[in-house]
Amino acid sequence: MAEFTKLIHKYLRHDKKFPHVWCPGCGNGIFLGALIRAIDRTGFEKDQIVIVSGIGCSGRISVYVDFNTLHTTHGRALTFATGIKLANPKLQVIVIMGDGDATAIGGNHFIHAARRNLNITAIVVNNSIYGMTGGQYSPTTPYGATATTALYGNIEHAFSIAELAAMAGASMVARGTVYHANLLDELIEKAIVKRGFAVVEVISHCHTQYGRRNRMGGAVDMLRWQKESAVKIDKAQTMTAEELTGKFTIGVLEDRDLPVYTHEYNKIRDAAKAMLAKAG
Amino acid sequence: MERYEIRLSGSGGQGLIVAGIILAEAAGIYDGKFVCQTQSYGPEARGGASKAEVVISDEAIDYPKAIKPDLLLAMNQKSCDVYFFDLKPTGLLIVDSTHVKQLPTTRAVEIPFTQIAREKLGNEMVANTVALGTLAAITGVVSLKSLEAAVLARVPSGTEELNRKALEAGIEAAKGYQQEKENRGSHAPSID
Amino acid sequence: MITAKSRGRQLLLQGNEAIVEGALAAGCRFFAGYPITPATEISEVMSYRLPAAGGTFIQMEDEIASLGAVIGASLAGTKAMTATSGPGFSLMQENLGFACVAEVPCVIVDVMRGGPSTGLPTNVSQGDVMQARWGTHGDHPIIVMAVSTTQDCFDITVKAFNFSEKYRTPVIILSDEVVAHTREKIFLPHPGEIEVLDRIRPNTPPEWYIPYEDNPRGVPPMGIFGDGYRYHVTGLLHDVRGFPTQRPDEIIPFMSRLFRKVNQHFYDIQVVEEESTEDAEVIVIAYGSVSRSARRAIREARKRGTKAGLVQLMTLWPFPRQILEPLLRRVRAVLVPELNMGQVSREVKRINQGATRIETLNRIDGNLITPNEILVRLVKL
Numbered sequence: 001m002a003e004f005t006k007l008i009h010k011y012l013r014h015d016k017k018f019p020h021v022w023c024p025g026c027g028n029g030i031f032l033g034a035l036i037r038a039i040d041r042t043g044f045e046k047d048q049i050v051i052v053s054g055i056g057c058s059g060r061i062s063v064y065v066d067f068n069t070l071h072t073t074h075g076r077a078l079t080f081a082t083g084i085k086l087a088n089p090k091l092q093v094i095v096i097m098g099d100g101d102a103t104a105i106g107g108n109h110f111i112h113a114a115r116r117n118l119n120i121t122a123i124v125v126n127n128s129i130y131g132m133t134g135g136q137y138s139p140t141t142p143y144g145a146t147a148t149t150a151l152y153g154n155i156e157h158a159f160s161i162a163e164l165a166a167m168a169g170a171s172m173v174a175r176g177t178v179y180h181a182n183l184l185d186e187l188i189e190k191a192i193v194k195r196g197f198a199v200v201e202v203i204s205h206c207h208t209q210y211g212r213r214n215r216m217g218g219a220v221d222m223l224r225w226q227k228e229s230a231v232k233i234d235k236a237q238t239m240t241a242e243e244l245t246g247k248f249t250i251g252v253l254e255d256r257d258l259p260v261y262t263h264e265y266n267k268i269r270d271a272a273k274a275m276l277a278k279a280g
Numbered sequence: 281m282e283r284y285e286i287r288l289s290g291s292g293g294q295g296l297i298v299a300g301i302i303l304a305e306a307a308g309i310y311d312g313k314f315v316c317q318t319q320s321y322g323p324e325a326r327g328g329a330s331k332a333e334v335v336i337s338d339e340a341i342d343y344p345k346a347i348k349p350d351l352l353l354a355m356n357q358k359s360c361d362v363y364f365f366d367l368k369p370t371g372l373l374i375v376d377s378t379h380v381k382q383l384p385t386t387r388a389v390e391i392p393f394t395q396i397a398r399e400k401l402g403n404e405m406v407a408n409t410v411a412l413g414t415l416a417a418i419t420g421v422v423s424l425k426s427l428e429a430a431v432l433a434r435v436p437s438g439t440e441e442l443n444r445k446a447l448e449a450g451i452e453a454a455k456g457y458q459q460e461k462e463n464r465g466s467h468a469p470s471i472d
Numbered sequence: 473m474i475t476a477k478s479r480g481r482q483l484l485l486q487g488n489e490a491i492v493e494g495a496l497a498a499g500c501r502f503f504a505g506y507p508i509t510p511a512t513e514i515s516e517v518m519s520y521r522l523p524a525a526g527g528t529f530i531q532m533e534d535e536i537a538s539l540g541a542v543i544g545a546s547l548a549g550t551k552a553m554t555a556t557s558g559p560g561f562s563l564m565q566e567n568l569g570f571a572c573v574a575e576v577p578c579v580i581v582d583v584m585r586g587g588p589s590t591g592l593p594t595n596v597s598q599g600d601v602m603q604a605r606w607g608t609h610g611d612h613p614i615i616v617m618a619v620s621t622t623q624d625c626f627d628i629t630v631k632a633f634n635f636s637e638k639y640r641t642p643v644i645i646l647s648d649e650v651v652a653h654t655r656e657k658i659f660l661p662h663p664g665e666i667e668v669l670d671r672i673r674p675n676t677p678p679e680w681y682i683p684y685e686d687n688p689r690g691v692p693p694m695g696i697f698g699d700g701y702r703y704h705v706t707g708l709l710h711d712v713r714g715f716p717t718q719r720p721d722e723i724i725p726f727m728s729r730l731f732r733k734v735n736q737h738f739y740d741i742q743v744v745e746e747e748s749t750e751d752a753e754v755i756v757i758a759y760g761s762v763s764r765s766a767r768r769a770i771r772e773a774r775k776r777g778t779k780a781g782l783v784q785l786m787t788l789w790p791f792p793r794q795i796l797e798p799l800l801r802r803v804r805a806v807l808v809p810e811l812n813m814g815q816v817s818r819e820v821k822r823i824n825q826g827a828t829r830i831e832t833l834n835r836i837d838g839n840l841i842t843p844n845e846i847l848v849r850l851v852k853l
Contacts, residue, residue, distance in 0.1 A: 081544060
């Protein structure tokens with residue numbers, strides 16, 4: 001049996017009636033593969049892992065994987081994850097969101113979760129569009145692109161999710177693509193074992209809703225676009241701004257050790273207990 | 281004792297709410313009666329009108345606020361003007377004569393709480409405690425022992441002695457006032 | 473003098489503080505909230521008390537996040553609560569629906585203030601009765617309790633946690649500004665004197681666990697994240713295994729169980745307190761702070777020869793019709809005073825079906841209805 005088939009048997013739910021909801025060629029399948037390979041490498045038990053997802057195509061991942069899984073309301077995945085982690089810090093909480101999910105309706109939760117620095121892994125699958133609802137523009141839809149709610153071209157400017165997370169105070173920030181699948185495995189694994197709030201932005205594609213409407217071709221063409229546009233972070237440092245126009249960096253963009261929330265909160269508990277003991 | 285209603289009024293910062301809490305604790309926890317304490321609640325942090333009410337009863341208290349106060353403490357002119365006519369016909373008005381110059385009735389108890397706090401105790405902040413001492417001594421609605429215990433349990437640490445003295449000054453002032461009225465042969469309420 | 477319950481500690485507490493005591497006594501060890509008048513004291517006292525009790529307090533970025541965190545904590549096995557007022561309660565409606573459909577125990581306190589919108593932040597109101605019932609979208613059962621005294625705040629908070637654990641449902645406590653800020657003496661019972669219930673957890677082998685399987689109670693045992701029962705929790709309508717479904721043959725049993733688990737236990741959930749109703753010719757139906765005015769009013773009315781009685785509703789939803797219906801058939805008239813334009817009175821009229829005369833007394837100016845206002849109406853009924 002091929003190595004990956006074993007992982008499929010181990011980590012996917014077989015009592016759930018497949019097929020999944022994703023279109024053929026969707027980046028979510030590649031991401032799902034990367035996720036279970038990364039989790040397998042970390043060696044965590046299935047009972048220890050909680051997968052929390054939001055709403056949208058990426059949000060459906062939670063139903064397919066055999067962990068403790070929670071499919072929340074739109075944009076709120078990080079808030080549920082915060083409660084889980086605080087109630088039981090031993091659980092390894094991995095949150096999966098889409099771009100609209102994490103940075104539009106859940107944008108406030110996203111920056112505050114980064115600022116708080118709980119030991120949570122946040123993965124944002126960024127396909128630049130609201131796919132499940134039929135191709136409306138999202139906070140990461142590029143300027144000028146068309147969408148079902150931007151037929152005359154998008155006049156808003158896109159968020160850069162990884163940079164947003166870094167500025168908001170996340171301990172680790174990485175960006176990968178579903179094309180660079182091996183790198184993606186590594187980045188997700190790193191983010192899971194990282195102590196502190198770790199964000200992985202996964203550049204993916206929606207050929208059905210975005211590619212078709214913006215003349216970017218099918219799934220293969222869009223994967224090719226990812227290959228050509230992505231620049232490894234160490235290589236990017238040797239390139240000029242001009243050379244980097246229209247490209248994006250991949251790799252670990254930020255990795256720092258910051259005080260972890262649950263750790264800090266234990267100090268508060270000690271202080272509170274000491275104060276109470278003193279008061280009698 | 282049937283329902284007895286007290287309203288403490290003045291301006292924000294005169295410590296009326298904490299006085300209300302102390303009175304409620306004295307009557308409720310130390311004297312073992314039923315109490316309800318409410319207060320004015322608004323967006324202002326300091327200044328403005330301030331009001332605290334305490335209802336004391338031997339039975340469980342239904343309506344938590346004062347309906348017709350038995351006792352009104354007015355620590356400034358405005359509160360005296362506004363609240364006097366809510367008072368029961370047989371009710372008692374106690375004013376801080378440092379600030380209240382114009383009285384709506386000849387049957388008011390006038391004691392300069394702020395002046396006593398400033399001159400005898402060197403701290404205007406304890407005018408509320410002085411007033412509590414007077415109020416308890418005149419009405420007997422809480423026992424002086426319970427009031428002292430409640431005051432000492434509530435005030436910031438380091439100010440216990442000051443507040444104990446303030447309480448005593450208030451009780452003294454009540455006695456002095458009573459004496460003076462008796463000498464003049466008026467119908468002021470008596471301590472018993 | 474006070475002997476009935478005097479084994480416990482006596483304290484002078486505000487309603488908001490008593491809610492915290494009740495929650496801690498019921499085993500609450502997680503609180504997430506966002507500052508809002510007039511509920512803020514609950515957050516403040518929780519932030520001080522919870523860490524010493526080994527629990528967790530967190531101030532979230534808004535009320536949506538607060539209830540999200542509460543649901544997460546409950547799924548991970550901790551009894552959890554949040555507290556807010558009308559505007560924040562509006563934001564919570566989204567995740568309230570989630571807690572209903574995913575059957576996550578949790579307690580939400582709404583200290584009502586004048587509305588709509590920012591309204592009258594520091595004034596009393598009872599305008600959220602219908603928001604508590606129907607605020608979240610879609611058909612769902614809900615348990616809503618109302619508190620009227622500081623002692624209630626303690627006792628009913630314990631009850632609310634017990635109901636939420638017993639029936640795997642969010643329970644809403646409606647308090648109001650008057651109850652929240654009135655200081656009263658209360659008796660805190662010793663821990664052993666309080667009945668505290670915990671959710672039933674599965675005891676089958678994990679591979680046999682069917683998370684949403686029906687049983688006679690209608691409340692399936694609840695697995696906790698991390699204890700070996702890996703299952704799926706979703707806000708989508710789901711089959712017995714928790715997986716999303718659009719099949720009518722799976723949706724119908726799910727939805728009917730959701731309603732049945734609350735409705736069939738009405739005798740347990742519907743709590744009311746009656747005074748002088750045995751021989752009453754007119755009754756007042758009241759709840760929250762207004763019931764205190766009503767209690768005084770009926771006593772005064774009796775002194776004046778009107779046979780008045782009071783039914784104080786502790787449970788607002790599911791509406792205690794089983795208790796009220798026989799009363800409505802017996803009395804000459806009913807007065808429903810409330811601090812809104814008629815939310816509970818509407819429900820009383822609905823179940824009355826013409827049996828008796830229902831009159832309303834409404835006040836929405838941010839002040840409590842006084843005993844006299846009720847008395848004046850009562851003697852004329």
